[in-house]
Amino acid sequence: MEKETLISFRDFGFQYTAQAAPTLYHINLDIHRGEKVLIAGPSGCGKSTIAHCINGLIPASYPGKISGSLTVKGENAVKLGLFGLSKTIGTVLQDSDGQFIGLTVAEDIAFALENDCVARDEMHEIVKKTADLVDIRRVLGHAPHEISGGQKQRVSLAGVMVNQVDVLLFDEPLANLDPATGKQAIELIDEIQQRTGCAVVIIEHRLEDVLHRHVDRVVVMGDGRILYDGDPDTVLCSFLLQTSGIREPLYVTALKYAGVSPTPEMHPASLPQLVLTQAQKDQVKNWFFRQPSPVPGEDRPVILEAKAIDFSYEGGHHALKGIDVAIYKGEMLSIVGTNGAGKSTFSKVICGFEQPQSGSLTLNGEDLTALSIKERADKIGYVMQNPNQMISKTMIFDEVALGLRNRGVSEEEIRPRVEETLKICGLYPFRNWPISALSYGQKKRVTIASILVLRPEILILDEPTAGQDFRHYTEIMDFLRALNRQGVTIVLITHDMHLMLEYTPRAIVFHDGRVICDASAAQVLNSPEIVTQAHLKETSLYHLALLSGIESPEEFTRRFIARDQEVRK
Amino acid sequence: MTNLFNYIDRPSPIHRLSGASKLVCLLLWSVAAMTSFYTPLLVALTVLALIFFRMAKLRLKDVSFTVGIMLVYVALNNVLIFLFSPDHGVELYGSRTVLLPLPGRYSLTAEQLFYHLNVILKNACTIPPVILFVCTTNPSEFAASLNRIGVSYRISYSVALALRYIPDIQREYHDISLAQQARGVEMSKKANLIHRLKAASTILIPLVLSSMERIETISNAMELRGFGKEKKRTWYASRPFTPADYGSMAFCAILLILSLALTAINGGRFFNPFR
16 A cells, blocks of 8 residues: 655755755655655765755755655645644654753743644643653653753653654754664664654765664665666665765675675664675685785884873862873874763863873973963863864954964964975965855864964874765765874764774773773774673674674674775775 | 752742742742831841741852852942942931041941941842842742743743753853964953953854844744734643641731831831831
C-alpha cells in the first residue's frame, strides 16, 4: 500500500534575495508518512535551505524567490506559512543550547502550547506525558545549565512533540554533541519514530553516525541539486560520496582498500548487518598483514609540564584534581573528554586565564605561574572555538596585526611579519579584504593567523573543526598539520573521534577533573572501558577488525589511518 | 557570582502568593509611599515592610549585596540634597530652627534634618518591598505576571529573555576579554582613557557579533514553535489567584487610599510638626 505523502517538492527552486545565483535547482523530493530520510551533502550544497523551506523559515525569515511547488499534506507550504507548518512539522535545530527558550525544562517543553493558548492544567498534563516519552520527567524543574547535552536534545525533541507533529525535522543534530551522546541521539530518534510513527528527516553530513540506526532513504545533494535519492546500501557501493565531499563510513573505506568492493547484498549501510564471505574476510586480513606498521615518532624533549594541578571554581566546583601532564616539543595531541570533564579548564590554566590553587606549571623548565596572561601569550597561543568571538577588526591585515601593535612592535616590522603569517595560512591573496567577505573556515584561519603572528611555541585550539563538513575539516586539519611540521606544538581540544585518530598520534582523556588515559589515539579508541567513561565511541574499524578475525583491532586502526592519509594526500 | 536578581526559594506565605498579585501590590505600595511625606504613615509602612521581610524568611545576608548598593544610593542621595538645597526643609515647613550655625547657606536646621528623615523613611519603605518582590518571585513567573497586569506578552517575554541571557552574556564577555588580553589588549587601569576605550571595542565587537548569532537562533526557534501566532498566550508558570492574593491586593489598595486620604485631609503631602 502506498503511504501518504506528507511533503512533496516539485521542480522546486529557490534563490535568496541577497544572492546572485539560486541555491536550489529543480528539486523533486517526496517524504512519506513513517519514513526516515537522511539528507546529506557538504556545506553550501543547499541541504539547510531545504530544511528551511520545509519548516517555513523560508520565506518567513529568509526571503527569496521560489519557483516550482512545495506542498505539505497537499497544501501549498507558502500559504500555510511558518505557523501553519509548525502544526505538521516539528524542527529540532542544531544548537540545543541556543534553542532552549524557557527558564526551566518544563517551560521549554510547554512553549509551543503556551503560544497555542492551551489552558494551564491541560498544559501541565501534556508536558508530563511528553516528558515521559523522552524520559526526562526527573529534570522538569531544572534550568538549562543544570542538565547534560543529551538531556537538552531530549528537551528540544519534547518541545516539538507536544504539537503532535507528523514530521520531525532535525537540522544537523550531531553538530554539538560528544560522540556517545550523538550515538544516543540517533537511537532516541529511532525509538521516537517507532513509537509515534511520524516521518523523520535528518539533515547531516556525518553519514556514518546517522547510519548507526536504520535509515530508509539517503538523499545526496551537491550544488543545489539532488544527486541521489535511494536506499543507503546502494549509495555506499558507488563513488558518489567521495566525489560529492561526504565521508563514507570508515569500515567501507577500509573494505575498499582491502580490495573488497561492497555490493548492496552485503548491507554495507549497517555495520551489525554487514555480511562478509570467508574469502572477503581473508582479503581484509591479508591486507592488514601486508600493510606496514607506521613508525613511531622519535622521543622529544618536554616543552610544557603540569604537575599536580588542582583547581576549583569560585562556586566550589572542583574542576581539576591533581593533573599531571607533559607535552612534548613539536607534537600534535588531542585532549578529549565530556563537557565539564575539565579539558577546557585545563587549557585556561595553561594560558593563565585561571590560577590553579596548587601545582606547578613549567615551559621549557621555566616556571609559568608568575607570568601574566599577556606574557604567557607570547609563548602559548589560544584559539577560541567560534571565530566571531575573536575578530574585532574589519580588515584581515589589521586583525592579524592587532597582537603585534598591542605589543608596541614598529610598523616596519609588523608588515613583513603579518604578510609572512598570511602566506603560511593561505590568506595572502585576501590580505586587503574585509573579514566579513570570508567564509567560516577562512575566518577560522584569520583567528589562527592572528595568534600565530605572535610566534607562540604552543598553539591550543578549542574544537577547531566543530560544525565543519569533510572538505573544510580536511582543509583546517591539513593546515594545522603543516604548521606542526614547521615546529609548532599543537594541542587540540576536541570531541571528534576522526580528528583524534587521523591527526594526533597521542590523546589525553579527561574525566571528572582527572586524566584517566594518556596513550595513542588508536589505543584510547580501542579500550572499551575508557570509551564508555569518557563518552567516546569505538570506531567502526574496531568492529570490522573483529568481524574479519583480526586479533589486534588497535593495530588495524593504526595501519588503516596510515594508509588513508597516503591515499587522501 | 553576585546576582542582583536573586530568587531565593523558601516556603513562606509571601512565596505562595502569585507573581502577578505581588507585582500589583508592589505598584500600589510604591505609589502610596511615593506620593506621601506624611511621616507617621511612612514609619508605619517601614515597620510593615520589615515584618513582611521577616514573613518571607529572608535573612539580611541573603540580600546583603543589594542592600549595600541601596545604602550607598541613599547616602549619596542625602548628601546631594544637602549640598544643592540645604534650605529645602525650611521652604517646605515654613519655619527656620537653626541647630548648628555653619558658613554660607549650610547652617543645619531642624526642618532640613526632618526633611532628610522623611527622605530616608521613604527609601526605607520602598526599597524592601522591591527586594522582597525580586527574591520571592520565581523568574519563570515574572513574564506571566507582567502580562497579567496588561503588558503585551511580546514585551513581557523579551524582558524575561533578557534576564535569562544576562549570565550567558557575562560569561561570554569574560571569555572574550581573556582571549583579547592574551593578544595584548591592556585592560588594567594602567592604560589611559583612549587606550581603554579602544580596548573595550576589541571586546564589544566580538561580543555583539556573537550575540547577533544567538539572537537569530533564538528568534528562529521561537517562531518555529509558534511564538507570535495569537494575540494572547497562556503561561505554564502562571498560578491561579487564591484568597490570599485577593486579600493582599485589597490590603495594598487600602494603604494607597489611606495615603491619598491623608494628603487630602492634611491639605498637603507634608506632615508638619513645626507648625
